[in-house]
Each structure stands twice: as structure tokens, then as C-alpha cells.
Amino acid sequence: MLAFYTFFLGIRILLTAWRKQHSKAKKIGFLAGIGGFLDSFVGGGWGPFVTSTLISKGKTPKYVIGSVSLSEFFVTLSSTLTFFSLLGIHYWKIVFGLVFGGFFAAPLAAKISGKIPLKIMCFSIGILVKIWSIRVLHNCFFNI
Template sequence: METFLLFLLVGLLAQSVDGALGMAYGVISSSVLLALGVPPATASASVHAAEVFTTAASAGSHAWHRNVEWRLFFPLAVAGVIGGVLGAYVLSGIDGDVIKPFIVAYLALVGVWILWRAGHDMKPRRIPTWIVSPLGVIGGFLDAIGGGGWGPTVSSAMVGAGQEPRRAIGTVNTAEFFLTVAISATFVWALVTGHWQEAGALQQHFAAVAGLVVGGLIAAPFAGLIVKKVPRRVLNYAVGVLLISLALFQGLQLAGVL
């Protein structure tokens, strides 16, 4: 019960941040699991199992409040699924920590860029559809590898490119549902075919996954409303600060400080 309540709070916090800023559910949840000694593949599978439920609720909220840019949603969702399936298959056989230094550097650079844009109050601009497909493949791959790279990669890139934060966050969060289902299905396939040798560890973390689901479901319905009400410039600042904070946190983890 203690484990369930702990991860309920983690899921509630992580989904509140993710729903409002388009990122951090996976990063926060995975970081806690990894800190408890859970193997990377098991942590990623656990988080994505929980996200199947939380992203569905979050996507519905964003769609209801009209935060989704549908012309960008469809190519983003398809590309994300492709990248996510590939990443889940790769992660089930190797250690995903190899690419983490590159992700940390990316988060820091984009965070600084977004803060600069917010400080100069640059207006949103219409970004072309073709940009989101390669972005979706990369974001989906990193999400499966790291257990939470979709939002930081894709939301940050879209906001950095000039997309209105509310639309970027709503579109990315809605597409994430399909990505999460695809990644979870790939982990199941890897388990069934014997490609994933550490899958048995999932049974030991059922209470943690259940807590993440319940906590996330409590916060997810408010995602669309929060993004709709918060001013654009404030969202830009919040996204930039969060990205730099995530980069710093993960950098300290890599350095062995945390």
C-alpha cells in the first residue's frame, strides 16, 4: 500500500506538469523507478503501461478544449508510432543510457532558446507540416529508449520553432496516446517472443504502475483547461525553465551525483 500511495503522488505530480507543459510525466516517473533500482527496460515498460490510461484522458481533455492542431497531429502520430516501436524493440535488448548525454545537451540548448524567445516576446508562427514527421520518429524512439522523451523532444522543438505553446502541447499530448499504445504493444510482443529477458521484473512493480495510473488519471482531465487558460508568454517561460531543470537533473544523474 505504501508503494501504491507513493507512486499515486508521483503520478499526480508528473501528470499535472505534463498536462500543463506537454512533458515530464515519463521523465519524472522513470527517474523515480530507476532510482529504486528498476532496470531501464522495465522502467520504460511500466511507465508506458501507465501512460496508456493517462494519455487517453489527457488527449480527450485537450481535444475538448480545442488545443489540438489537427493538420500536425496526424503526421506526428504516425511518425511517433514508427519511432516508438523501433525504440521499444531496441531497448528490450540493450541499455538505453548510451544516448542520454545527447538528450541532456538537447534539452539544455532548446530550453535556453525558448527562454530567449519568451524574453523577446516573439509571436507564434505557422510551422510547416513536413517538420513534424522526422521530429515524431526521433521523439518516439527517444521516448521508448529513455522512458520519457516524447514531450521534451517534440513539444520543445515545436514551441522553439514558433508554434503557439497551447497548440503545440495539446497536439503532442494527444498524439502521445497512440505512441504509448504502440510502445506498450511492442514490449508485450518482445515478452511473448522471448526477446526481452528481464520482463519478469514487471510483476514486482505492479503497485507502482497502479499508483502511476491512478495519480495520472486524477490530474489528466484538467490538462486541456490549464493550457487553455495560461497566457502564451508564461507557458513559454515555464517550458524553458522545465527543460533546463530536466537537463540539469539528468546531467547530475549521469555524473553520479544523484
């Protein structure tokens, strides 16, 4: 379901790349709740779901990528603490790798996204979102 959704968001992001529309974000808490649920329950989706939705609504990619990456660190941290408290520390190396990687990836993503021109970033994100969606759909339907 997420791959279908992000495929159409990829198309919308590509259309957004050619127009200058920036609107005020609405229902951010609802979007964050769905993204957090997908990330924790399904095992991923915060980044693709939240980032592509915000960019497709015309938000500035530089702001979206940096803020979503930073918030993704806190989502991963809270998931980690929950897993530790419920499952114990049997898989601490994997969890530590996720938290450690997120700690360094968030500021790096914000810094890099601040250097790329807006149209190039929107176009690149739209293409990457579509490629990711097509890959997931292909694996789902043809690698059974």
C-alpha cells in the first residue's frame, strides 16, 4: 500500500518541481502519527511516507529533508527504547547501529540538502521516490 501511495506522490513531486507553490502545512500531527505507526508496526515508512507527502504538498525540500531526518532519529530512538524494554537487549548491536547511524545521518542530510538547488532537489526526490516504489511493487508482485 505504501509503495502505491509513494508512486503517486513521486508523480506529484515531479509536478511540484516545475511550479512555485509553498503552502502552510496542515494536519502535521496526523501525518506524523501515521508515519510513526508505519515505521514501528510495518518496519519502515517514516522517511518515504512523511518526506514525500510534505514535498508533494509544496513544502521546501531543504526544510522537509532536514526536519524529517532529525525527527526520524527520535522515532528510531523511541522505538529502540520500547524494543529494549519489551524484548530485552538480545539485539543491541542492530539497534545501536540504527540509533548511531540516525544520529549522524540527520545533520548530514540537513547540511547536504541546504546546498542543492530547489528544482534539482524536487526532481531528484520525485525520481527516487518513483524508483523506490516501482522496485517495491516489482518485488511484491514478481518475486513471490
